[in-house]
Amino acid sequence: MSHVPGWEAVIGLEVHAQLLTRTKIFCGCATAYGAPPNSQVCPICLGHPGVLPVLNRSVIDLALRVGLAIDATIDRSSIFARKNYFYPDLPKGYQISQFDRPLCTGGHLDYILDVAGESTARRARFHRIHVEEDAGKSIHPDKGEDPVTRVDLNRCGTPLIEIVTEPDIRTPAEAYAFLMRLKQLLVFLEVNDGNMEEGSLRCDANVSIRRTSDSPFGVKAEIKNLNSFKNVERGIRYEIERQARLLESGERVVQESRMWDAGRGVTLSMRSKEDAHDYRYFPEPDLKPLIISDEWIAAVRGELPELPAALEARLESTWCLPSYDARVLSATRPLARYYEDVATASGDGKLASNWVMTEVMRLLKDDGDGDPWGLPVAPSDLGRMLKLIAEGTISGKIGKIVFEEMAAGGGPPETIISARGLVQISDDSAIDALVEEVLSAHPGPVDEYLAGKEATFQFLTGQVMKVSKGRANPNKLRERLQAALDRGRTA
Amino acid sequence: MGNSIIPFTATAIAAGVKHGDFTAEEVAKSTIQRIEAIEPTIDAFLHLLPERAISAARTLDAARARGETLGAMAGVPVGLKDNMCLAGAPCSCASKILDGYLAPYDATVVERLAGAGSIFPGKANLDEFAMGSSTENSGYKTTKNPWDPTCVPGGSSGGSAAAVASRMVPVSLGSDTGGSIRQPAALCGVYGLKPTYGRVSRYGLVAFASSLDQIGPFATTIDDLALIYNTIAGHDPRDSTSHAEAPGAFDPAAGVKGKVIAFPESVLDRPGLSKEVAAATRASAAEFEKLGARIEPIDFPDLDAGIAAYYLVCTAEASSNLARYDGVRYGPRVPSKDLSHLYAATREAGFGPEVKRRIMLGTFALSSGYYDAFYGRAMRARQSLKRRFAGVFAKADLILIPTSPTPAFRFGEKTEDPLEMYLADIFTVFSNLIGGPALSIPGGFTASGLPIGLQLVADDWREDLLFQAARAHEGATEHHRRLPGLSAEVAR
Amino acid sequence: MSISRDEVAHIGRLARLDLSAAEMESLTHDLGEILGYVEKISALDSDTDEVRGAPGAASAKSVQATAPDIPSPTTPMRDDLIQPSLTTEQALRPSADHDAEFFRVPPVIEREEA
Numbered sequence A: 001m002s003h004v005p006g007w008e009a010v011i012g013l014e015v016h017a018q019l020l021t022r023t024k025i026f027c028g029c030a031t032a033y034g035a036p037p038n039s040q041v042c043p044i045c046l047g048h049p050g051v052l053p054v055l056n057r058s059v060i061d062l063a064l065r066v067g068l069a070i071d072a073t074i075d076r077s078s079i080f081a082r083k084n085y086f087y088p089d090l091p092k093g094y095q096i097s098q099f100d101r102p103l104c105t106g107g108h109l110d111y112i113l114d115v116a117g118e119s120t121a122r123r124a125r126f127h128r129i130h131v132e133e134d135a136g137k138s139i140h141p142d143k144g145e146d147p148v149t150r151v152d153l154n155r156c157g158t159p160l161i162e163i164v165t166e167p168d169i170r171t172p173a174e175a176y177a178f179l180m181r182l183k184q185l186l187v188f189l190e191v192n193d194g195n196m197e198e199g200s201l202r203c204d205a206n207v208s209i210r211r212t213s214d215s216p217f218g219v220k221a222e223i224k225n226l227n228s229f230k231n232v233e234r235g236i237r238y239e240i241e242r243q244a245r246l247l248e249s250g251e252r253v254v255q256e257s258r259m260w261d262a263g264r265g266v267t268l269s270m271r272s273k274e275d276a277h278d279y280r281y282f283p284e285p286d287l288k289p290l291i292i293s294d295e296w297i298a299a300v301r302g303e304l305p306e307l308p309a310a311l312e313a314r315l316e317s318t319w320c321l322p323s324y325d326a327r328v329l330s331a332t333r334p335l336a337r338y339y340e341d342v343a344t345a346s347g348d349g350k351l352a353s354n355w356v357m358t359e360v361m362r363l364l365k366d367d368g369d370g371d372p373w374g375l376p377v378a379p380s381d382l383g384r385m386l387k388l389i390a391e392g393t394i395s396g397k398i399g400k401i402v403f404e405e406m407a408a409g410g411g412p413p414e415t416i417i418s419a420r421g422l423v424q425i426s427d428d429s430a431i432d433a434l435v436e437e438v439l440s441a442h443p444g445p446v447d448e449y450l451a452g453k454e455a456t457f458q459f460l461t462g463q464v465m466k467v468s469k470g471r472a473n474p475n476k477l478r479e480r481l482q483a484a485l486d487r488g489r490t491a
Numbered sequence B: 001m002g003n004s005i006i007p008f009t010a011t012a013i014a015a016g017v018k019h020g021d022f023t024a025e026e027v028a029k030s031t032i033q034r035i036e037a038i039e040p041t042i043d044a045f046l047h048l049l050p051e052r053a054i055s056a057a058r059t060l061d062a063a064r065a066r067g068e069t070l071g072a073m074a075g076v077p078v079g080l081k082d083n084m085c086l087a088g089a090p091c092s093c094a095s096k097i098l099d100g101y102l103a104p105y106d107a108t109v110v111e112r113l114a115g116a117g118s119i120f121p122g123k124a125n126l127d128e129f130a131m132g133s134s135t136e137n138s139g140y141k142t143t144k145n146p147w148d149p150t151c152v153p154g155g156s157s158g159g160s161a162a163a164v165a166s167r168m169v170p171v172s173l174g175s176d177t178g179g180s181i182r183q184p185a186a187l188c189g190v191y192g193l194k195p196t197y198g199r200v201s202r203y204g205l206v207a208f209a210s211s212l213d214q215i216g217p218f219a220t221t222i223d224d225l226a227l228i229y230n231t232i233a234g235h236d237p238r239d240s241t242s243h244a245e246a247p248g249a250f251d252p253a254a255g256v257k258g259k260v261i262a263f264p265e266s267v268l269d270r271p272g273l274s275k276e277v278a279a280a281t282r283a284s285a286a287e288f289e290k291l292g293a294r295i296e297p298i299d300f301p302d303l304d305a306g307i308a309a310y311y312l313v314c315t316a317e318a319s320s321n322l323a324r325y326d327g328v329r330y331g332p333r334v335p336s337k338d339l340s341h342l343y344a345a346t347r348e349a350g351f352g353p354e355v356k357r358r359i360m361l362g363t364f365a366l367s368s369g370y371y372d373a374f375y376g377r378a379m380r381a382r383q384s385l386k387r388r389f390a391g392v393f394a395k396a397d398l399i400l401i402p403t404s405p406t407p408a409f410r411f412g413e414k415t416e417d418p419l420e421m422y423l424a425d426i427f428t429v430f431s432n433l434i435g436g437p438a439l440s441i442p443g444g445f446t447a448s449g450l451p452i453g454l455q456l457v458a459d460d461w462r463e464d465l466l467f468q469a470a471r472a473h474e475g476a477t478e479h480h481r482r483l484p485g486l487s488a489e490v491a492r
Numbered sequence C: 001m002s003i004s005r006d007e008v009a010h011i012g013r014l015a016r017l018d019l020s021a022a023e024m025e026s027l028t029h030d031l032g033e034i035l036g037y038v039e040k041i042s043a044l045d046s047d048t049d050e051v052r053g054a055p056g057a058a059s060a061k062s063v064q065a066t067a068p069d070i071p072s073p074t075t076p077m078r079d080d081l082i083q084p085s086l087t088t089e090q091a092l093r094p095s096a097d098h099d100a101e102f103f104r105v106p107p108v109i110e111r112e113e114a
């Protein structure tokens, strides 16, 4: 059931992902983001008379990576097709795409849904993945501006894969979790940068609702402009509520495209005035079928990097981690590599996991850019410090102080510890001296303890720790304090 | 004329320039003079580029003076159909929608010709976007047939054919989507070759129907035809449909002895076929027999079905290829406050009636619900046709048929009925549908002195057989030597 | 096969042609006649192949010009190497309306309804 009682949502996603090639799909123009408007264009991508497309091999290399990673069936003879429509950011009046012979069909992706502290495994199947060219950008006038749309064709011809899922998703939270998982996969595969805000990853959602899981599918609406991960969840949530309201008041859902307005938090109908979409697809006569050989598939498969699921399993078994930790640490490959370096240097996987998941990730959040390798804390430094904790050279508490100093650029932990005299005190006689000092300074509490008020022990422990400036080995301290008090009882 | 020492054929010009008998500049100037004398009667060109031609010729002469070896087409003036890109020059496709447009790059054929030393004195008239069979659909002017200025030169490459037939240039390039090189070659009495699809790069040829379009040459002799063909043919990585293998050399002395020529004589009984065309075709079959070929009667696949399939495929592809002409990035624009209207008004004003008719037919043939009945069916018909011709070429080396059912017709004679105009392509469209090469050769004259063209058709990639047979025919006949009256005068 | 005036009007909108009434009239006639002639294609229908493609509504669309039984070589591919682009000025100059950075068109009027 969805978050609207009495209704189940049926959700399918259509994801457009820009592929990380140097050049466009059918011409040699660069694809770098952020270039001045209309500076990465040529007669081919501008659709000048007489030009012809030639396919960029890397586009297919990257698309095959994705297809193999999700266990899709690769069509050994897929076909490019023209999708015909008029728009100022589509110079040729058609988009070269694929229609009934896409490069990949089928496949699936497993993901974990975390709701209220509970993790459940989910699977979404893929319908297809096809290769196509991106359109340019139209910059529409705001109210009060000149009524002129300005067109930048730099993006035109940037390679895309369009990933279409089966309608296997049931809740906005699932859509969010699935999309995060898909992004993680694409980034791991180094085919896409995962940036929804810059538009290199874009998501549309097909949403319908029905009473129960065995009812037939309802009429769906296509939600566009879901321009961040959170907006995917919000937009779908809103749309489910809107459809439920309509149906509950006896109205019908219209099959249409709707635009998510993040500012107002609503979806709006995009009713184009004229002809319903009639894209007049036909096979692109300027390109022959794309034949994929066994050798090509074997080569791409051979170079596939470790995928998120495999990385998680490996962290779990190599470092004896709970699956939750393994999942968090596998969020990005740099984070996982960072973690593994910390774990190796410390010799304690779980201790390393605790520190990376709390202290390191807190810094990452503050810092924003998400790459632990940009932090001043080198993983080997952190690992050695954790080892000092494990060996009892410093306490966990002291560790936090040392970590803060490292994060502020203080250098390796050994330097910080010796410079500030933070080595743990474990020597019996040294601790006995500290205990004596505290006991003689606090005769009242000592008497209370001896009279049977056990809780006073905690107070005295704290006082010794304070006097030691936190450096006393806590176990040793408890042992020596107990011994001293016991001596007082018998005295 | 002062430079009567300059010969006319491309082969002789290239040899003379390389040998130093005359300079490329002299050739260029003599060509410009020819054009000045003849063009006012013929109207073959949309744009003349005399300064550009002279400056290219001077560059060539300077290279020769430095001791550089000149290319195979040194100093040869080549007429370009105005649907091929020559960087910096206009490329209008005879359409108002590209009025004033300057090509930003060179077509591959242009690059190759220039590399071999060709010069380009002008860009030739055509039916708008190569859609037509008479060049009457040009948005700018009507080109006259050099043999009778009251008749059409054929089309769509009418300007390129007339420019060669009237001896303004020795060779020119046209494009052939359903007969647009061969039919005007026939109507103007010159050689015109449609190479195998994929033999000559389409990069820089403004697309009409991408799966049918092919660039090819016009010439007055087979040697000239082979010279320019060998310059433009071959693989081009910029055209994904370009054939990877280089063309084979042809042996000019090989002849047709022992070759099997399929002759579908029953097509000569087709209603509407000129009796003089039929007679010339039979005479030519007899000529080939005398030259040692074996003539084999065959049944020809259904011609009307070919035309039907052709018009579905070419209009569907054209409707998509011509979508880019919207007034946004180049070309004139009809201003509007609304984008949809800007498109519709710009396209309405820019395209002529035949282009609109074909865009409409093609849009309809691709629109939802009709794809299978039209485009899909036509593409399957192409496969069926291909198999039938494979059967013919399993038994024969060549096919001999007329190029056009009639000799040149009068202006306005077929413009009222588009379907009748489409039937002018009845003997040519099948080569485009199946992809193979075909060559129109001069095959005689009517009683009133209009040329008749005959067509030799070969299997894929066998242009060498076409050259071989045409060369033998050329040596045995005099048709190609006859000059139109006005050109004979200029030549004197 | 005939074609109605309404269909011609619809196709005209799809093709972005602002047809006059007279053009609409003559196109209805011409297209009807041409589509009638197109039926002659049936002479080539007899031995056509079963249509390839995945099952489903629009499975017939990917018949290529080459016969499916002849293994065609793949579409050629280029290496991912940057080629020079045009300058912005070169790209924009041919346009009927542009500023120093962009092509300019009238706005796309899209109605919004909740």
Ligand SMILES: [Mg+2]
Pocket (backbone or CB within 6 Å): A016, A132, A162
């Ligand atoms: Mg798409």
Ligand SMILES: [Zn+2]
Pocket (backbone or CB within 6 Å): A024, A027, A028, A029, A040, A041, A042, A043, A044, A045, A046, A157
């Ligand atoms: Zn480009």
